[in-house]
Amino acid sequence: MPAPISTSQRSPRQLRRAGTTAFLTAALAGSLLAPGLAPPADAAAVAARALHVAAAQSGAPYQWGASGPYRFDCSGLTFYAFRAAGRRLPRTAAAQYARSRHISAASRTPGDLVFFHTGRYVYHxxxxxxxxxxxxxxxxxxxxxxxxxxxxxVWYGRIA
Incomplete structure (x- = not known):
């Protein structure tokens, strides 16, 4: 069996992914330990998978109108990640907001969507x-x- 790779031998990308995995594990564990705050099991599992897919795209360049797999705009990233997790979403941020179940900031959990707005206009x-x-x-x-x-x-939405 080969010896484990030390931290000093890992590439920056490997370290970034390891940090992402640790952060996601801690964030998801914290939200799932609070009964009543977690979304239903199926929705939570899909949201967790989608969040993991999105985080795995760390460092991918922004390109307006792109929805992966190598370049993304904001709604293209959410579209791509949920599609990989088994859910279909509309393509634009405003349409995704309309499709989501609107929730309060107190109810948000990792994997929920955060919509940035000016007045009634969702832009991110x-x-x-x-x-x-x-x-x-x-x-x-x-x-x-x-x-x-x-x-x-911001407004928050959950994909069921």
Whole structure:
């Protein structure tokens, strides 16, 4: 049996993926240990798979209108991740918001969608990752990344 690879021998991508896996495991475990706050089992499993797929795209470049597998815009990332997890979503952020079950910030769990809005206009979407952070494809020139939610002008939705 080969010797395990030490942390110093791992590539930056391997370390990033290991960190992502550890973060997702901790975030999902924390949400599932609070009875009553977790979504139904099937929806939670699909959301967890979709969140894992989205996080695995870390570093992929943003491209307006792209829905993977190598480039994404915000709604393209959520579309791609849920499709890989076995759920079909509409393609745009506004249509995804209309399709989701709207939930409060207190009810959000990792894998729920975070919709950014101005008035009634939804302009951006990402995956809630726990600890007030999201996985998203932010804008032209950026890459898929984990980032703190920077505004209170958000709505939350759950895909059943």
């Amino acid at each position: 979407v990402g995956f809630y990752a726990g600890h007030n952070k999201i996985w998203h494809a932010p804008h032209t020139g950026a890459r898929v990344r984990l980032e703190r939610i920077w505004t209170h002008a």
